[in-house]
Structures are given as C-alpha cells and as structure tokens.
Amino acid sequence: MSHISSRHVPHATATRVEPPHGAEPTAAPGTLLGSRKGQLKLLLRILKLRIFVALAVVLLYFSLTTGNFLSTANLLIMAQHITVIAILSIGMTLVILTGGIDLSVGSVVGFSGMVAGFLISRGIPIGDQVLFLNVFEVVVVTCLVGLAIGMINGALVTWLNVAPFIATLGMLYVVRGAALLFNDGATFSELGGHAEFGNTGFALLGGGTLFGIGYPVWLLVAMTVLAAAIAARTPIGRYIYAIGGNERAALFSGLKVKKVKLFVYAFSGFCAALVGLVVTSQLQTAHPMTGNTYELMAIAAVVLGGTALSGGRGTVIGSVIGACVISILNDGMVMSGVSSFWQMVIMGLVIILAVVIDQLQQRLQKKVMVAL
Amino acid sequence: MNDDSVVVEAQGLVKRYPGTIALKGVDFEVRAGRVNVLIGENGAGKSTLMKLLAGAERPTLGRILVEGREVSFANVREAERAGIGIIFQELNLFPDLSVCENLFIGAERCRLGVIDQRSQHEEARRLLSRVGLALDPATPLGDLYVGQQQLVEIARVLGKQVKVLIMDEPTSALSQHEVEILFGIIAALKREGVAVIYISHRLEEIIRVGDHITVLRNGEVVGVDEVCNIDVPWIVAKMVGAARKAFDYRPRELGEEALRVESLSLKKPNGTLALDAVGFSARRGEILGIYGLMGAGRTELLETLLGLHASARGRIVVDGRELGRSRAARRIERGIALVPEDRQLSGMVQSMSVAENMTLSSLVRWCLRWPGGRVVRPGREREACRRMVERLGIKTADIDEPITSLSGGNMQKVVIAKALLTEPSVLLLDEPTRGVDVGAKAEIYRAMLAVAERGVTVLYTTSELDEALAVADRVLVLSSGRLSADLPRDRADRDEIVRKSTPFAA
Numbered sequence: 041m042s043h044i045s046s047r048h049v050p051h052a053t054a055t056r057v058e059p060p061h062g063a064e065p066t067a068a069p070g071t072l073l074g075s076r077k078g079q080l081k082l083l084l085r086i087l088k089l090r091i092f093v094a095l096a097v098v099l100l101y102f103s104l105t106t107g108n109f110l111s112t113a114n115l116l117i118m119a120q121h122i123t124v125i126a127i128l129s130i131g132m133t134l135v136i137l138t139g140g141i142d143l144s145v146g147s148v149v150g151f152s153g154m155v156a157g158f159l160i161s162r163g164i165p166i167g168d169q170v171l172f173l174n175v176f177e178v179v180v181v182t183c184l185v186g187l188a189i190g191m192i193n194g195a196l197v198t199w200l201n202v203a204p205f206i207a208t209l210g211m212l213y214v215v216r217g218a219a220l221l222f223n224d225g226a227t228f229s230e231l232g233g234h235a236e237f238g239n240t241g242f243a244l245l246g247g248g249t250l251f252g253i254g255y256p257v258w259l260l261v262a263m264t265v266l267a268a269a270i271a272a273r274t275p276i277g278r279y280i281y282a283i284g285g286n287e288r289a290a291l292f293s294g295l296k297v298k299k300v301k302l303f304v305y306a307f308s309g310f311c312a313a314l315v316g317l318v319v320t321s322q323l324q325t326a327h328p329m330t331g332n333t334y335e336l337m338a339i340a341a342v343v344l345g346g347t348a349l350s351g352g353r354g355t356v357i358g359s360v361i362g363a364c365v366i367s368i369l370n371d372g373m374v375m376s377g378v379s380s381f382w383q384m385v386i387m388g389l390v391i392i393l394a395v396v397i398d399q400l401q402q403r404l405q406k407k408v409m410v411a412l
Numbered sequence: 413m414n415d416d417s418v419v420v421e422a423q424g425l426v427k428r429y430p431g432t433i434a435l436k437g438v439d440f441e442v443r444a445g446r447v448n449v450l451i452g453e454n455g456a457g458k459s460t461l462m463k464l465l466a467g468a469e470r471p472t473l474g475r476i477l478v479e480g481r482e483v484s485f486a487n488v489r490e491a492e493r494a495g496i497g498i499i500f501q502e503l504n505l506f507p508d509l510s511v512c513e514n515l516f517i518g519a520e521r522c523r524l525g526v527i528d529q530r531s532q533h534e535e536a537r538r539l540l541s542r543v544g545l546a547l548d549p550a551t552p553l554g555d556l557y558v559g560q561q562q563l564v565e566i567a568r569v570l571g572k573q574v575k576v577l578i579m580d581e582p583t584s585a586l587s588q589h590e591v592e593i594l595f596g597i598i599a600a601l602k603r604e605g606v607a608v609i610y611i612s613h614r615l616e617e618i619i620r621v622g623d624h625i626t627v628l629r630n631g632e633v634v635g636v637d638e639v640c641n642i643d644v645p646w647i648v649a650k651m652v653g654a655a656r657k658a659f660d661y662r663p664r665e666l667g668e669e670a671l672r673v674e675s676l677s678l679k680k681p682n683g684t685l686a687l688d689a690v691g692f693s694a695r696r697g698e699i700l701g702i703y704g705l706m707g708a709g710r711t712e713l714l715e716t717l718l719g720l721h722a723s724a725r726g727r728i729v730v731d732g733r734e735l736g737r738s739r740a741a742r743r744i745e746r747g748i749a750l751v752p753e754d755r756q757l758s759g760m761v762q763s764m765s766v767a768e769n770m771t772l773s774s775l776v777r778w779c780l781r782w783p784g785g786r787v788v789r790p791g792r793e794r795e796a797c798r799r800m801v802e803r804l805g806i807k808t809a810d811i812d813e814p815i816t817s818l819s820g821g822n823m824q825k826v827v828i829a830k831a832l833l834t835e836p837s838v839l840l841l842d843e844p845t846r847g848v849d850v851g852a853k854a855e856i857y858r859a860m861l862a863v864a865e866r867g868v869t870v871l872y873t874t875s876e877l878d879e880a881l882a883v884a885d886r887v888l889v890l891s892s893g894r895l896s897a898d899l900p901r902d903r904a905d906r907d908e909i910v911r912k913s914t915p916f917a918a
Contacts, residue, residue, distance in 0.1 A: 273787050275775040282772055285763035292758040293773040293830065294744035352763040
C-alpha cells in the first residue's frame, strides 16, 4: 500500500533533494524557516492522508452522536452499502486514471441483475426445453455480460473515437432500456431456485458469511487488492497512468493505448456486473431500475479519494476509502434524522470541498518543495 | 542608433525552485538598440531569468528596474504593458485557433464589443509578411509546422509595441532561410531602438548578431563583455568552466544491412506529399544524418518509420524482416525506437517520475512472468534506470523525482534513455539537440556514437549544417519530401548539402 500511496503523491520524495553544487540558499535564516518548514510538511502529510482523516471524522462523529451507530447490525448494513459503491469505484478509478469516464456502470448493475434473475427464475429456453444453469454458471455468465458491455464502451472510445463521456452516456441509456425491455419493465423475483434444477443458493452470494463477515465484503477486499496490484505493480497499470498523464507520449513510447483503454472499460463493466449480482442476491429480486445514478456516487467516491478527473494521478485505495466516507455519511445522516433534502446538499458540499482541498494540497506541495 | 541606455536592469535576482536554486543573485543589464545575448548551459538559469523579466514568474529575492523604476509584474500581460515582450522557447499558442486569432489573443481588436475580423486579418497579413510567412491568416495554427508556428509567435510579439523583446532560442526550430528572415527583423528592431535579449545555444549565431554578451553558469553570471571583443572559444570556456572537447568522429566497422526503406510515401491532409518515394538503406553501426529545411519531411520520415502514420505506403525492412503495416508498439518490439522532436508534447509523461518515464517503453523487460500476466520487479527496473542515469550523465537528485524537476537537456536524456532501454537495432532521433546546450549536445552525440559502436543503426535529423556533418557516416538530404541527396561523409560538403536541400534548385 505504501507503494500505491506514493503514486498518489508523486512529489513525495522531494524532501531528499539537495540544492546542486552544495549552494546555500541566500534566503531567510535557517532556524526560523526550519520550524515553519516543519509545520508545512506536517500539514502536507495530513492533507495527503485527508481521506483517512475524513473517514475517521465521520466515524467518530456519528458514533458519538448517533445511538446504535456502532451496533453490529448497523455495521453490517453499512458494509453492504459500502461494497456496492466501493466495487463500482474501483473500476471507475482505472477508467478515470486513463483520462476517461464510465457513466454506464449504474445501468450495467441493473442489466446484469436482470440477466442473473432471468437465468435463475426463467432459464434459457431451447426449443421446447428450458436450460437452467447452476448458480456458479449464472455468476460467470453475468460477469461475462458485464465484461462485454464494458468492451463495447471501450470499442466505442478507441476504434470509433467517441469521447468517453458521450460513449458511456449513450450506453447508460441503451443498457438501462435493455434492462427494462428484458421483462417489459417488470422484475424477476423468486430467485431461490429449485433443488430439482440444481440452481439453489443464489442468496448466499449476498447474504453468506465467512468468519462472520459477509461475502460481499470479502469480494470488495479481493477486488481492492487485485486492482491496487494491477495499478501499482503491472505494466498495464503503469500504462494506465501514462496514458492519463500524456496519451501522445504513451503512443510514441509504443504503448498499446487502445488495448489498455479496452481493458479499463471492460474491467469497469466487470465490477458493475459483480455489484449487480450482489444487489440482486441481497434483494432476492432483479429490478430493472437497480443501480440508477450509482455511476455518480462511484465518480464522487473516486474524486473524494484524490484521483484527478483529468487522469494520470490517483489510487484505488483512495477511491475505496472515499466510497466508505460517502456511504457512512449517507447512512449516518439517515440515522441521525437529517432531512433527505439536506443530505443531498451536504453530500454535494463534501464532494466540492474534497476537490478544493486537493487543489490546496497541490499548491502547498509546490510551496514546500521550493522552501526546501 | 547610438542610444544604448539601460532599459531594464536586474539586481541580485534569486529564484528557487523545488530542489534547486536556479538563480543565485544575478545582475543583468539590458541596453536599448542592442542585441543583448544571454548564454549558458542547460539549467544555467537563462530561461528562469527571462521568465522573471517577462513577468511569467516572480523572483524569490532581488529587484527588477525598468527605466530606473522598480517594478513587480503579476503576469506576462503586465510586463507587456511595461514594454517587455517575450517569445517563449516552448510554444505558447493555441493549435485549434486560427493564425489570426493567435496573433491577437488577449489583445483582440474590437468594434462595439465584437471582434473586428477584417481589421485583424489585414494586420495579421502585414505581421505575417514581416516574418516571411505567406499564409492565409485563417489557417488553423495546428496545421503549421513547428518552425512556422515559431514565426507566428514572433509575429505576435512584433504586433505589440515593445521596448524590450526577449527571444528564447528563437532559431531552434527554424530553417536557415527562416533564420535569415529573423536576423533581418532583429536588425530592423535595433534601428527602432528596441532592446533585444537573445538566448541561443548556437555560438556562430551569437557572434553574428550579438552586441553585448552575458554568460551564465549554475545560476551565476560568469562573464560579461562586448561581442566584438570575444570569440567562440571564450564563450565555451566561460560556459563550461574549462574548454571541453565536443565530440570525435571515428570511423567504425559497419555490419550488414539493418534497415532498408523503399519508395516510402506519405500524403499530407491537403493532398500534397509529405514524403515522396523515399528510399535508402543503412547498415549496422552506421550513423545517418538527415538534413532538410522546415517542411522537408524529416519528422514525417521518422514518424512513418515508427508506424505512426497508418496511411503511409512503401516497404520498410528491419534486420531482414519486412514491417508491413504494423503500428508503433509492434515496431518497437522489432527494434525501432524514436526520440521525438517535441519532448514535452510527445516524449514524456509529465505526471510521472524520471524512472517511470525511462522504463515506459521497455517495462516488460523488467517484469516477472506470473500466471495471470506480468508483474514489475521494482529492483530490476530501478537498476536499469540507474545504469542509464550513469551512462548518459543525467543530472537528477533521485530517479523518483518528477521528470518536470529536470532541466531541458536532462529531460531529453531521459527520453533517449527510454528509447535505448528497448535495445533498438535502429534508433531514430528527431532533432535530438533542439534547445539543448553545448555541453549536453556533446554528450548526446557521444551517446549516439557509443550506441552505434554497439552495432545500432542511428538516424538523426537536424536543421543545422554543422550537426549534420558532426557524427554522421552519411548525410541524407530531404527536400519537399524527396530524398535529394545521399552523400557519404567524405563527399558531404556544406555547399552541396545546402544546394540539395533547396527546393527547385538545379
């Protein structure tokens, strides 16, 4: 993780720089500057870890002000909410790091839920027979559907050269419409499956536990580790940052820019399909409008976590913590009885504040580097 | 004019940047009606000093006086109002706007709050003709070559009534012909009493146009004199501290054919040919200098070899294997590497560190194969970077520093290191010494020679005659997209090259 967060603060090593040729700065006396420099550095360190500070603040605030905030039942519910946004934000982070955006993830959540619901409750009609897949196969097929939609996004962005915002906005509508068309706007319920078809156990995905912790949380942990490792330790991760930083230079350096972009959109679609499965399993109903506006929450989590929308700078772990902050803030406000109108206002302000602080940090960083 | 009063004076300027002190108390006088030359190696502080004078940045300490009054500019516009104009080394223009819109950016001519297009176009034509460009002012700037864009930038500043004109490396992207136009402009400006501050790495140029010279080294003034009193060795000695030998051409043992190009053609968007049936071959360990004027097709040739122009026609054979219609990624695997002309735009990722930039093209070499894919081995990667830092003499505090903390020459070396780490059999360098000082230039040429000695075929483009002849075994001359001459070193004399590079010459 330390490696990941050092990416988040590309100038972190600046403290070691010595002026060349041993020249002494002719500026202000060293001791006086020293203490101020120390303060600046401390402030900068806090700013860099601001998303963790924010998490601690919301946790502390709500546990002090709200009665059973820390009760097991509540923590379990919040964990569910966190996983949904956090898994989406992981995929979104990689897309945004390349300088793109994926607005279609909310719709993919709904569509993939419908796919899973259809496969379990109706099965695939083949002639006058009906084929029922077992739950594992349903999960695999649904994930492949998510991947495929992501690849369509990627293909639009790369080969057809459609701006990511437009391509995924279009897919937002297309996929949502497709989800509604699936069962003429109706839901698929009764997802318990039938023992004789061998497709029971779908509820376990969203409701099962391991060591007392729900499967979705484990899934989140696994996806976080996977995406963080990709970002920090694999060539494709490095290329993601390079493309977001300077796409032209990436092209001149011989990077397979299109492949990398295809990968991030496919990965984002995959994440959305996972979320669709989890939500559908938890509700035991596939609703075509599931995931509506989730894309905006995912983007908010990514931005809150310190990733630049222009690409090239950010971390997966930051986005996951950002998703935690958003979810906890949401749930906490509901529990402490804040009106839902005020909830929206506060959420909006928090997101804007996050970006303002990011700008402040960038400016302070330069100042500290000059002062050294 | 004999009025050489001091227009601008800098006193004890200090400027600190993250990790470095660019200026350590510099005094500098600018005299009216003279060409005030500023020279020094990369990172000596020339560009920094000019940014302070032109209001682009503010000094950490020290004073700037304009005609005796102390000033503090908040931005470039304020400095322009005080009569100080600057032509930046890195182009500050808008590629999507027209030439005319660029010329009047921030100073639009308005009538009733609406831009007066006709008046602007007329003035634009006048300004363009002053810098020898016969262009429609409505042309999008992005369609122009770098050299032409540079001339537009010069025209833009000429449009302001300036008392002091700062030219930071104005000729680095210009052809010989365009340089002559520029010198004409400078002479006219001198007659008008304008003080010109001229920054260049081209020593012959300085001797030719300069009046007063100031030499910077490591952020300090190390020499001030009248240009008529000095010579090139004096400048070099002051700049580098001691006279240093530039580079040595040594004939090398050449291997078999490594690169063959046959009837390579590329159309420009306007239908004319950027490359017109270019064909040549090069052997292992051979260095080819490609000389041509602006727009002759040098950059297009190298970019086409790397596979950046899908519409190009012709055959390219590397190490006996035809490249077909493969793109850059594949061709780099096959042993071609390119160091692009514009390092800021196409050479480096500004948000990344020195090390990350260096291994960008060769990352898979420093990876471990895992079942799911490749994983970077940071130890191997960093070791490779350190080797390159040492081999090319890159001056950086640490390989984890952001690449933007380096000076221009060192950035260029990082970009070259990136290409070398792919272990190419054909190394292409597009204007590798553009905007690079004498010291770094020599190091870059030495690196090219060292690479060639290992059997790599090196192609480099240049718009400077001396550089075309510096280390090349052969000189290829391009003219309007055609290969007009292919001269072995012993037959490549200046006159012949110049004659062959001029379009429509006999």
